[in-house]
Amino acid sequence: MKRFAALISDLDQTTKTLRKIAALERYFREAPPEDRIWCLALFSGRRPKRILSTTQLREWAAELSGLPLWLLEDSYAVVGDLAETIALVLPPAKGNIDKSLSEWISALRAIAGADAEEKRKFILEVWDALSGQDRFVLNKLITGGFRVGVSQKLMVRALAGVTHKPEAEIAHRLMGAWNPEETSWEKLIEAEDLGTDLSRPFPFFLAHGVEGEIAELGLPENWCAEWKWDGIRGQVIIRGGTHYVWSRGEELITDRFPEFASLCEALPKGTVLDGEILAWQDEAPLPFNLLQTRIGRKTVPKAILSKAPVILYAYDLLEWQGKDIRDRSFNERRRMLESLCANQSKALPLRLSERLSFDTWAVLGDLRDVARSHHAEGLMIKNKQSPYGVGRKKGSWWKWKLDPLTIDAVMIYAQAGHGRRANLYTDFTFAVWQGNDLVPFAKAYSGLSDAEFKDITAWVRKNTLQRFGPVRQVTPEHVFEIAFEGIHKSTRHKSGVALRFPRMARWRRDKSPQDANSLEDLKDLLNTYG
Amino acid sequence: METQDTLTFTSNGIYCSAGDFYIDPWRPVPRALITHGHADHARFGHRSYLSTDIAAPVIKHRLGDINIETISYGATVQVGSAKVSFHPAGHVPGSAQIRVEVGGEVWVVSGDYKTVYDGLSDAFEPLKCHSFISECTFGLPAFQWKEQSVVFEAINAWWQQNANDRRVSILGAYGLGKAQRLLCGLDRSIGPVLTHSTVEGTNRVMRAQGIALPPTQQVMHDTDRKAQSGAMIIAPPSALESSWARGFGDISTAFSSGWMGLRGVRRRRAADRGFVISDHADWEGLNAAILETGAENIYVTHGYTDTFSRWLIEKGYNAKVVPTQFGDAEEEQGNDV
Numbered sequence: 001m002k003r004f005a006a007l008i009s010d011l012d013q014t015t016k017t018l019r020k021i022a023a024l025e026r027y028f029r030e031a032p033p034e035d036r037i038w039c040l041a042l043f044s045g046r047r048p049k050r051i052l053s054t055t056q057l058r059e060w061a062a063e064l065s066g067l068p069l070w071l072l073e074d075s076y077a078v079v080g081d082l083a084e085t086i087a088l089v090l091p092p093a094k095g096n097i098d099k100s101l102s103e104w105i106s107a108l109r110a111i112a113g114a115d116a117e118e119k120r121k122f123i124l125e126v127w128d129a130l131s132g133q134d135r136f137v138l139n140k141l142i143t144g145g146f147r148v149g150v151s152q153k154l155m156v157r158a159l160a161g162v163t164h165k166p167e168a169e170i171a172h173r174l175m176g177a178w179n180p181e182e183t184s185w186e187k188l189i190e191a192e193d194l195g196t197d198l199s200r201p202f203p204f205f206l207a208h209g210v211e212g213e214i215a216e217l218g219l220p221e222n223w224c225a226e227w228k229w230d231g232i233r234g235q236v237i238i239r240g241g242t243h244y245v246w247s248r249g250e251e252l253i254t255d256r257f258p259e260f261a262s263l264c265e266a267l268p269k270g271t272v273l274d275g276e277i278l279a280w281q282d283e284a285p286l287p288f289n290l291l292q293t294r295i296g297r298k299t300v301p302k303a304i305l306s307k308a309p310v311i312l313y314a315y316d317l318l319e320w321q322g323k324d325i326r327d328r329s330f331n332e333r334r335r336m337l338e339s340l341c342a343n344q345s346k347a348l349p350l351r352l353s354e355r356l357s358f359d360t361w362a363v364l365g366d367l368r369d370v371a372r373s374h375h376a377e378g379l380m381i382k383n384k385q386s387p388y389g390v391g392r393k394k395g396s397w398w399k400w401k402l403d404p405l406t407i408d409a410v411m412i413y414a415q416a417g418h419g420r421r422a423n424l425y426t427d428f429t430f431a432v433w434q435g436n437d438l439v440p441f442a443k444a445y446s447g448l449s450d451a452e453f454k455d456i457t458a459w460v461r462k463n464t465l466q467r468f469g470p471v472r473q474v475t476p477e478h479v480f481e482i483a484f485e486g487i488h489k490s491t492r493h494k495s496g497v498a499l500r501f502p503r504m505a506r507w508r509r510d511k512s513p514q515d516a517n518s519l520e521d522l523k524d525l526l527n528t529y530g
Numbered sequence: 531m532e533t534q535d536t537l538t539f540t541s542n543g544i545y546c547s548a549g550d551f552y553i554d555p556w557r558p559v560p561r562a563l564i565t566h567g568h569a570d571h572a573r574f575g576h577r578s579y580l581s582t583d584i585a586a587p588v589i590k591h592r593l594g595d596i597n598i599e600t601i602s603y604g605a606t607v608q609v610g611s612a613k614v615s616f617h618p619a620g621h622v623p624g625s626a627q628i629r630v631e632v633g634g635e636v637w638v639v640s641g642d643y644k645t646v647y648d649g650l651s652d653a654f655e656p657l658k659c660h661s662f663i664s665e666c667t668f669g670l671p672a673f674q675w676k677e678q679s680v681v682f683e684a685i686n687a688w689w690q691q692n693a694n695d696r697r698v699s700i701l702g703a704y705g706l707g708k709a710q711r712l713l714c715g716l717d718r719s720i721g722p723v724l725t726h727s728t729v730e731g732t733n734r735v736m737r738a739q740g741i742a743l744p745p746t747q748q749v750m751h752d753t754d755r756k757a758q759s760g761a762m763i764i765a766p767p768s769a770l771e772s773s774w775a776r777g778f779g780d781i782s783t784a785f786s787s788g789w790m791g792l793r794g795v796r797r798r799r800a801a802d803r804g805f806v807i808s809d810h811a812d813w814e815g816l817n818a819a820i821l822e823t824g825a826e827n828i829y830v831t832h833g834y835t836d837t838f839s840r841w842l843i844e845k846g847y848n849a850k851v852v853p854t855q856f857g858d859a860e861e862e863q864g865n866d867v
């Protein structure tokens with residue numbers, strides 16, 4: 001595994017994109033194909049099956065290092081990564097085993113069925129025979145989740161460099177449900193045709209946020225505008241008599257949305273739609289938290305199905321009659337999509353994304369201002385002549401979001417972060433006034449600068465009223481402006497509201513706690529925008 | 531045995547009533563005994579200072595015109611009814627543990643220390659005592675340092691690679707102690723060694739007091755910074771992301787600190803490399819040092835004090851956390867001086 005461990009070091013050891021790509025290219029050229037495919041799998045979040053619980057790992061690591069379990073846990077809280085913590089606290093290796101990446105994965109798979117005692121013996125032996133980076137990487141294979149700062153884009157560039165295939169094709173090849181145990185480097189990357197994987201989605205095209213003045217986009221007539229909804233970006237594939245639903249995170253979510261099965265009957269084979277999955281009732285979207293009830297579960301009980309029925313709010317057509325039409329202009333794809341959606345029954349979970357008419361940017365600006373009353377979070381603006389691209393590219397798709405909602409709140413609880421931030425207080429709970437009481441309504445952990453986190457940390461240490469485990473109740477003294485994207489009614493929260501993407505927009509050092517908003521203010525926002 | 535209050539913990543810092551002095555106080559006091567010149571130990575505003583003769587020049591360089599007396603390692607001075615002596619802490623040149631004896635009761639304040647010899651600072655001297663006030667900046671088992679020679683090899687290999695690629699190497703290091711320690715470990719056959727003015731300022735002070743340092747060349751405002759490919763530059767960590775660093779063209783940057791042992795810290799600091807080298811004791815070092823004192827009472831400060839004291843209590847020590855100016859003894863990560 002020396003080569004793979006060295007790749008991880010190389011990737012960790014530079015912040016420069018070109019050097020990262022060079023390291024990946026070297027690996028893809030030199031490593032055996034059976035290792036390469038695993039490298040691709042690991043870097044794209046496809047982890048080998050977990051064969052050990054982290055509890056077992058912790059206990060055995062404590063045993064081998066002669067440390068009490070609590071001390072291992074304390075160290076983990078600071079290091080922020082269990083695989084690394086274990087690699088660091090274990091005594092130096094005495095033996096030496098050299099196996100390739102794929103050999104290690106086979107070795108781990110081979111003990112999957114063994115009993116706990118056999119596994120324990122295996123792990124202790126392995127730990128004692130691997131040092132430093134190799135030990136860390138092996139632990140990572142067991143615990144899963146490699147974060148090496150390699151984006152899909154970077155990997156695509158490196159693979160394109162090695163195979164001399166176009167980047168868009170590589171990106172497409174990497175999509176979908178492939179599994180390193182069932183495919184090979186040859187089949188996935190090298191083979192002439194893309195294979196018969198009917199479920200394979202297209203890479204999603206992503207929009208950039210509008211940065212400057214909207215008028216910089218040029219003539220309004222070159223652009224098409226739609227509402228930007230807060231749902232789940234999804235691709236619905238109808239091929240070979242069945243259907244697949246993919247999320248933008250490349251998760252196959254077909255089973256979670258059984259409604260879409262009816263599209264199989266209604267739409268022709270060889271159709272791929274891009275759109276937003278929304279919880280939908282009476283021809284209007286339901287709040288995102290209802291959709292959320294559908295995300296976490298693999299199977300959906302009837303009650304939830306009827307409470308949060310979904311539709312695909314379709315805004316693009318990527319494949320038609322089995323042909324990839326991403327190269328055609330947006331206008332043309334849109335026309336095909338319109339005729340596809342025309343005359344479809346309202347019982348079908350499919351709606352055509354509304355095209356907003358505007359002839360000046362000012363008119364569009366007015367539409368954006370009222371987006372919230374349409375339950376949208378802003379606008380999508382797409383160039384009429386543009387093909388459907390790959391990944392996040394500037395130029396033809398823009399999102400023009402609303403400014404967030406804000407409220408001034410008092411910090412009442414603080415909790416330390418993880419990893420580098422383990423000794424900084426970064427996770428806070430905020431409250432608003434209800435009479436003389438402070439009612440907690442949101443947690444936030446991002447939005448401050450490092451310097452501000454340092455300041456607030458020093459203050460938290462000196463102003464702790466009570467400790468509840470890792471959480472500290474602090475003197476209600478500091479006011480923060482909390483920004484958020486949406487607000488919904490919630491029975492699970494004491495305040496009765498749930499916020500979407502709350503974060504700290506500003507530390508209002510100019511305000512005293514009395515100046516913070518009240519629960520009533522929050523309820524007003526709920527009534528207006530909820 | 532119930533100990534006497536030879537040293538107590540006050541809002542000004544560690545206090546000895548028998549001698550009416552403070553050790554590394556953080557508020558202005560009449561009489562301050564200073565373990566070493568780092569900013570979190572030697573502060574402005576005391577009426578009088580006492581440090582080792584080796585540490586004094588740098589303290590004066592930092593604090594300017596102060597009223598400072600010096601003492602050599604091992605010498606004993608009577609302060610009130612306290613017998614006081616300074617002993618090598620191995621942290622940086624001149625750094626001391628301070629031994630305080632009152633009526634047969636011995637306390638030692640470690641200051642910052644490391645137990646391994648770095649070739650530049652006098653080697654750490656184990657002292658027997660009843661009560662030991664120990665730092666524990668790296669008081670977790672996740673911190674275990676490699677031998678210095680191994681780290682120097684890695685630094686030189688990085689430098690060599692950069693020199694082959696015609697890049698400039700910029701190594702971030704604290705100007706007092708770490709920078710000079712690294713200077714002594716560089717393989718001079720690879721290329722010239724340059725310094726940032728902050729580092730060179732300390733070099734100059736140390737050379738003037740007779741500490742032998744390899745030759746260096748300060749980067750001046752008229753230095754042709756585009757013509758330094760293959761050079762190694764030692765600079766304070768804060769300079770690594772500055773326009774000053776970018777002025778050298780194609781550079782590779784690295785930090786050198788104990789925190790670099792953590793992958794998350796290494797990756798989030800925007801440098802190409804992170805070398806794990808610290809002037810503080812690692813987990814093994816702390817435990818060994820504490821054992822060697824023979825002390826029953828251990829007071830821990832600086833770092834993971836809650837965790838480390840719990841560990842010591844389980845080992846049978848009477849361990850406590852020193853209350854600090856922070857209200858409790860946690861320190862922000864990244865402090866490695």
Ligand SMILES: [Zn+2]
Pocket residue numbers: 568570571642832867
């Ligand atoms: Zn210190």
Ligand SMILES: [Zn+2]
Pocket residue numbers: 566568571621642866867
């Ligand atoms: Zn220090």
